[in-house]
Amino acid sequence: MNMKPKVGWTHRSLLFLLMLYLLLPLVATGLYALATNWQTTILPESWTLNWFKDMFQDLRFLEALWTSFYLCLISVALSLVIMLPAVFVITVYLPKLESFMKGLVVLPYAVPGVVAAVGLIRTYSSGPIDIAGTAYILIGAYFVVVLPYMYQGIRNSLLTVSAVELLNAAEMLGAKRARAFVTIILPNIWPGVIISTLLSFSVLFGEFVVTNMLVGGHIHTIQVYLYQRVSESGHLASAIAISYFIFIMILSTILMRLGRKMNGGTQG
């Protein structure tokens, strides 16, 4: 009655090699961020927290972190406000538009970031909407970047809870559409929507190519800042990378917790 499957040494060593391959760069980066000097020895000669101290004392780092944070927040919030009702209406009332939407939302994947950025700069650097190099164009571009995540996430939530049936049932019981949406649909899709929102947020937080090309010279997000500091000091850049990694890990943990909570909710 041994419930644990037996794991042979081949499996173990394969897993170990894989983890080593995946984690070694991270460990090295972590060590480098904590080292004073690491040139001719296997392990650093001595340790220090100065790089982290420098980083947190560097106003530009905190500014970049803040810039990233609020730009991503605004973009995701905007996306939520627009996409939630839009996807709801399409899924429930205009299912004919679904195939069109499916095509539309893969475009951000299909068009490489560089191409998209060049196109956007050319379109918006003159003419009636002259917003190249401003936060507005970045928010617009971010909206497009997270479009697939938001669309799929919201749509899947709606389908999982059979929104159409629930809505019909609520209407038959005398609820107006808006009231049915607020009292029945929204509470049921909320966990799924939160997850897509957080996912979109972390995708934007790590976005570099489009950001750097569109507004790199004017607005320093955390990624742009990191890119600029790499050439100055490897130790500092490592410290930034590690901090960024920890931030994303916390975000991912919240995401997974929420996901489990949602599954737990529907399974009982």
Added chain:
Amino acid sequence: MNKSYLELQGIRKKFGDSTVLNDVYLSIREGELVTLLGPSGCGKSTLLRCIAGLTELDGGRIVLGQQDLTNLAPRNREVGMVFQSYALFPNLTVSENIEYGLKMRGAGKKERANRSEELLALIDLEDKRDVYPQNLSGGQQQRVALARALAVQPKVLLLDEPLSALDAKIRKNLRTEIREIQKRLQMTTVFVTHDQEEALTVSDRICIMNKGNIVQDGTPEQLYSTPRTEFVARFMGSYNVLTRAEANRLFGDGIGTAESFALRPESVGLLGEGMNVGGDVPSADKRIVEGTVDSVNILGNVIRYFVDASGVRLTIDRLNDGRSPTAQANGKVRLALDPSQLLRLEKEGA
């Protein structure tokens, strides 16, 4: 009681190029349970959704009592519906689900609680009032869906294949329960199903639908004993449907002018070695035909024989009462055919 209460007048509906409902007329009396029975795609669920207001009509009128429902929104129709998938609200408890309709109509807290208790008693789930639907069994969920639809005291109750997602045993119990509740409340009900046995047990009246038309309607006895067309005969059970030539071979001439005939599987007597199964056979007015048993299926209380007689394959049902020996596959048997049991069928669409 004989006055019609819910009146469907020439309902038409198309989805794209395909006609789903083709000029359907139906009138239902108050307190009556009418079943729409038919194969999938016959338009029965669409007709139900039209009554509910969830599907728009292309033509025709729906009248309930004195009120024309045709252009009313679902929420103003005073029609309750139970969905195939139950469609219970997962974010609300059992009692909150039941009270939802009353809340939407602005009923007070006390009234809602009273009504909800009443219905919980009706469906016998008082101990589950604070449970969420996903923690209930399928049968319990369906009962809650029924209570939720009844809570607002609709004038008509619509049931869209309410039992098809349940397993056989629960299905049988629940359909009796639904029928009892319906009778007790005198609730005018339209019940959609593709299961003829279900239709026969619960209905006051059955409407058989095919390709967007009601092809025959009547009481369960009428439909089972006198199917009008081949489609109804095939759908209502394991009727033997015979062509004119086949019927001639079994019954001789003088069977009338119809092109196809139906013969109930339990009306054929079976005589074999040491067997005299089938009641009062042989008698003068019965025809005796030789046959060979192809196969024997035990269906529980019924034994179903497939017999080849003069090149016609017949289904014959015998009660499995343990008193008479069972004919064996490949055994020779004699069939006692009663000409008065041969039904003449009308042409499709006639």
